[in-house]
Amino acid sequence: MAPRLIVLDWGTSSLRAYLLGDGGRVLDTLSAALGILKVADNDFDSAFEQVCGTWFAAHGDRPVLACGMIGARQGWREARYAPCPAGLAEISAQLVHFSTKQRRRFAIVPGLSFEAVGVPDVMRGEETQIFGALEPEAIEQRLFVLPGTHSKWAVVQESQVQSFATFMTGEVFALLSEHSILGRPMTDKIHDAASFDRGCRYAMEDGDEGALLHQLFSARTLNLMNRLASNEIHAYLSGLLIGSEVNAATRRFGTCARAATIVGDSALCEHYRRALALAAWSTHVADPSVTPNGLWRIACAANLLS
């Protein structure tokens, strides 16, 4: 099958490249630890050629489409956020096109922005995952949950992202585990589901919900009182934070049907599936490798292949 398009998932810590054939079929993949914060002297031209040069040598000129932090202000070219509601048409109209030093036809996907109660929110990269996971022609409302360092909850209707919210759950969990008093007794870390559920349930408890800064301290006191083993703190704290996120997001998004599609790393998706089930959500875990498919669809909408 002839290669039609090169797509890149170019984030903060890594660059993943896919060579796509007709219908977006993945013909080859390459990756490198060349995330945008790791590219020496911001020489993105060289980093890109280093990874994808062999494809050009083998197959000749092909268009390239990239998503992720490569489009941030500190990336290769800034691709400004497209405001919600935004679908494939709005995203493809806002692609940033340019020629690399080696005259490759390069385009970058914009992130999305959404504003509620005077406070803006942004995503960059997740929009591509959403459109990769969304069935074409989807009209009814869908809720997507994309767990991660900064997890995203997005409402999609009539094939457009209508609104979304970010939760800094993953980053706060890493900080508390690595640098806080709660992490100190975490000698070894098992992920036991019972401790995870226990943390979740406490975060969702009536009356105390929303008091996260208070609830966090229970990871210390339960351990201090020998009611939570040191190797259970990690899972308990994870449950507490994800439970707090699910609880707050349920108040915001759970007014309609409590059904969500979860997209992301499979271990993390499983944690979210458990937490969402405790809050009476039904869930569907999507194939995690949706990004190349999303980029293929954006490329089609933008007529990059013609």
Added chain:
Amino acid sequence: MAPRLIVLDWGTSSLRAYLLGDGGRVLDTLSAALGILKVADNDFDSAFEQVCGTWFAAHGDRPVLACGMIGARQGWREARYAPCPAGLAEISAQLVHFSTKQRRRFAIVPGLSFEAVGVPDVMRGEETQIFGALEPEAIEQRLFVLPGTHSKWAVVQESQVQSFATFMTGEVFALLSEHSILGRPMTDKIHDAASFDRGCRYAMEDGDEGALLHQLFSARTLNLMNRLASNEIHAYLSGLLIGSEVNAATRRFGTCARAATIVGDSALCEHYRRALALAAWSTHVADPSVTPNGLWRIACAANLLS
């Protein structure tokens, strides 16, 4: 005036010693960066003599009473938590008495514990501040707020601490400022009251309250959209976290009269005073140097001076 008692506020990072005369009057003070985590080989005997030896040399044998982390499991001697409700009688009955290598008569104040909805909470050192700030013979209900790394809200009635709750606000603020993506643009840090209030108000906003993991991200997006200057993020984030604490504590403790006594570092007390005012609390900021007075009262209740 003749010295009657030596009292110590011996925490994680420092040791503060006070020589007290009749009525608890402070005759002399000494301090050293000899917090319990900084005492080499846990040789608390030597650290104590290094700081207070001159007082014994000058005045002879005097009883010593200490509060703070020195009574924790990793301290000199463990002083187990006294369960709430607890007043001067309960605390003084649970002092841990021992003789040091130099045969000083040493006693350590226990911390307090409280249990709600199956989750324990603890304090160690703050109980002494509370009894130092409380008017003797106070019968009516008082609410104390003690800001810090782990701030405490405590309900006192009939001269006993009835219940309390810990919020990890100070520690989470430090972690986010120093290690998270939110802290990166904090080039210089001014404490402007307007940004602080803005963060507070957002944390207290109807509908979004409790969604702290979501709200935190606004410190990044407002900056990204040029609606919050880099040197304003620090105050905004402080307001957001303290506002979240005050909001959650108001739901828990604000059912009675919204009047609180704030005890602690004066800059921090001012931040809490502002946040409490936004939540319609009236406040009184106590003299921050209440610890020696609290230790004096506990010593009197325990007949240490006889």
